[in-house]
Amino acid sequence: MVSILYQLLSFLLIFIILNSCSTNKNILALKVPIKNNVNNEFDIRASGESRTIFMFIYTKEQEEAVNKLKLGDVTSALINFEYLYNKNKNSNNLFNLAGAYYLNGNFQKALSLYQEYSKFNENLTELYNNIGATYGNLGNYTEANNYYNKALKINPNISVIYHNIGVEDKIKNSYQKALESYNKALEINPNDPNSYYNRANIFYLMKDYDSAIKDYSKAIDIGPNNPKFYNNRAIVQGEITNIYDIAIKDYTIAIELKPNYTEAYFNRGIAYSNIARFKEAIKDFDKVLSLEPSFHSVYYYRGNAYFNLRQFEKAIENYDKLIELRPNFVKGYINRGSAYALQNDFDKAIKDYTEAIKIEPNDKDIYYYRGNAYFNTGIDKALELAIKDYTKLIELEKSERAYFNRGSTYASLKKYKQAIDDFTKAIELNSKSSENYYYRGLAYYFNNNVDLAQIDFRKSCEMGFKEACNSQLIDKFSKNDNSILISK
Secondary structure (H helix, E strand, O other): OOEEEOOOOOOOOEEEEEOOOOOOOEEEEEEEEOOOOOOOOOOOEEEOOEEEEEEEEOOHHHHHHHHHHHOOOHHHHHHHHHHHHHHOOOHHHHHHHHHHHHHOOOHHHHHHHHHHHHHHOOOHHHHHHHHHHHHHHOOOHHHHHHHHHHHHHHOOOOHHHHHHHHHHHHHOOOHHHHHHHHHHHHHHOOOOHHHHHHHHHHHHHOOOHHHHHHHHHHHHHHOOOOHHHHHHHHHHHHHHOOOHHHHHHHHHHHHHHOOOOHHHHHHHHHHHHHOOOHHHHHHHHHHHHHHOOOOHHHHHHHHHHHHHOOOHHHHHHHHHHHHHHOOOOHHHHHHHHHHHHHOOOHHHHHHHHHHHHHHOOOOHHHHHHHHHHHHHHOOHHHHHHHHHHHHHHHHHOOOHHHHHHHHHHHHHOOOHHHHHHHHHHHHHHOOOOHHHHHHHHHHHHHOOOHHHHHHHHHHHHHOOOHHHHOOOHHHHOOOOOOOOOOOO
16 A cells, blocks of 8 residues: 655645736645655655645745745745735735745644635635645545635636545545546646646555556656656556566656655665665665654665675664664564574574564464574474464464474474374375475384385475485484474
8 A cells, every 4th residue: 555645845836827806916826745644654655645725926025935935945935924924914915924834834823814814805715725725734624625615616617626625535535536526627627737646646546557657647748847746656667567667767757856855765765675676775775764864664674675685784783773763563573583583593583573472463474483483493492382383373374384384393392193293284285295295204204104104205206306205215314313304
């Protein structure tokens, strides 16, 4: 699932709409990113939708303040708008000041100023739209839609209002309604790249990936300098179609357009990882952390990249930082435990897997990993604990891996009858595994059943397991040597 994260005014797409009531006044429609919940923190980062608000331009000073908004300098713009309002407390300066607070994320203050402005009773379409957008950012979607509908009663042919309604519909998971709203917005203004972009996000959530890519591409055709269009198209291309090379090209364009585009570096790093270009992935993750040091997901993915390069110490350092930032994130403990296990530090691995089980007591994989760690210590007491973990795994999933590993552990404890039962169960679940027959044959042999052992060895040999094809196989083993038994 795509993650929709807040990017406060990372850029602003600004376009001019001439007010039909005045020939010397411009109405500026400003798109500002919205804040949504993160669906899955460790998924690809997607750029979210934007609500649109209006601002008025009468004077050169107002235009200068707006230019700061175009550059993303919302703090300086707010200072300018405050200065203009204090200098001349007219209705238009008040309206713009409310918009400046809105763009700075102070939605309650913006709402208060818009309500004060409503006393002047001017430009109600723009006012109602802006109040609707403000309520939307405050999470009051009912009031947001009430004001959008008031605006449409005055003028039903303003595309950005339908655009905003689509944003509210999407937040409420009403994807079909959102689609209809964006369709209406594009019917009024077929050249609005952001409506194509937002509709593409809806298509993505509805799993209509071909339509999503088509709309992202249309948005790019109209607005080729908008980096988020490339970022989100790359997500669909990479995450869904697995065309990572093409996705990387889009992420690279996004970065060229916006050199400090954290999400694009992060996503490109994941794309590089997906095609095993781990060194390039690490460079991108390094860049992300230079821009956003507390971005905990990056430590997870960078740790995984180092893990795949078998640089386990560096992997552990990243998992350490991840756990420091997110002490309840289970994958941090699992992966750090696996890094310790591959360094043969099974005590630390077991400790991490145990912490992971405290967080996710019904995660079957953790019992599997901890059972393997106990098994690999070779200590009888630990082997008994491994059996407990594999038994818990069998309660959660009756799988070949669970029975095979428990069977191997029983064999290591010289409990051959139980081992034979488990290997038999593994064969029932996967009769095409030559290893299952081979290791059951070993258990039969050590349990003094040579005839059945020979049958299993022959079967395993016929299936292509070379070790089972040794004609002197039985002579190789004594009852005191069962060290060849291993866990999968």
